[in-house]
Amino acid sequence: KNEVEQSPQNLTAQEGEFITINCSYSVGISALHWLQQHPGGGIVSLFMLSSGKKKHGRLIATINIQEKHSSLHITASHPRDSAVYICAVFFQGAQKLVFGQGTRLTINP
Amino acid sequence: DTGVSQDPRHKITKRGQNVTFRCDPISEHNRLYWYRQTLGQGPEFLTYFQNEAQLEKSRLLSDRFSAERPKGSFSTLEIQRTEQGDSAMYLCASSLENTDTQYFGPGTRLTVL
Numbered sequence: 315k316n317e318v319e320q321s322p323q324n325l326t327a328q329e330g331e332f333i334t335i336n337c338s339y340s341v342g343i344s345a346l347h348w349l350q351q352h353p354g355g356g357i358v359s360l361f362m363l364s365s366g367k368k369k370h371g372r373l374i375a376t377i378n379i380q381e382k383h384s385s386l387h388i389t390a391s392h393p394r395d396s397a398v399y400i401c402a403v404f405f406q407g408a409q410k411l412v413f414g415q416g417t418r419l420t421i422n423p
Numbered sequence: 424d425t426g427v428s429q430d431p432r433h434k435i436t437k438r439g440q441n442v443t444f445r446c447d448p449i450s451e452h453n454r455l456y457w458y459r460q461t462l463g464q465g466p467e468f469l470t471y472f473q474n475e476a477q478l479e480k481s482r483l484l485s486d487r488f489s490a491e492r493p494k495g496s497f498s499t500l501e502i503q504r505t506e507q508g509d510s511a512m513y514l515c516a517s518s519l520e521n522t523d524t525q526y527f528g529p530g531t532r533l534t535v536l
């Protein structure tokens with residue numbers, strides 16, 4: 315079965331802390347997305363990865379194809395980073411995204 | 424604002440009523456996706472269109488659900504005889520064919536009483 319698992323499900327941290335959210339998937343993929351969802355529902359794409367590492371501002375995403383694992387890191391976290399972060403993948407040969415259950419991140423001032 | 428719009432943003436209905444949602448994708452995007460997201464969960468795939476053709480439907484899409492994209496532009500998702508279990512956020516996304524980046528709309532939150 316094609317599955318995507320995220321951990322942790324909930325994460326609370328203090329402003330300034332380094333944050334790591336993990337995503338594992340079951341079989342080969344063609345691409346992996348990290349998405350951000352704020353209260354109210356809107357989803358924004360942060361990164362799309364098929365290999366290696368990408369960085370945008372304080373956000374870093376990495377993927378290990380052999381281990382079938384990706385991480386999203388946030389450096390110098392800020393309360394405005396509070397949101398749900400969702401990992402989603404295209405399994406090889408598929409045309410649809412399969413989503414993890416999301417990680418709810420709360421950054422306290 | 425991603426350029427994908429959905430209407431309405433919120434819908435409250437009574438059990439047994441029919442509801443219809445609309446999605447307007449980014450104009451040059453030929454792929455359009457519908458997803459459903461229940462509270463505390465990630466989105467789940469419902470169906471997708473390439474132009475006006477509906478190419479894949481999830482088993483989640485029971486016979487009470489129907490989606491159309493008649494001219495290959497906007498799409499509608501209709502739920503007939505709504506049930507309380509249909510309460511969820513219905514998300515639409517669009518993309519160009521052969522690209523992996525999808526642009527999501529703000530969603531329609533359905534509450535069935």
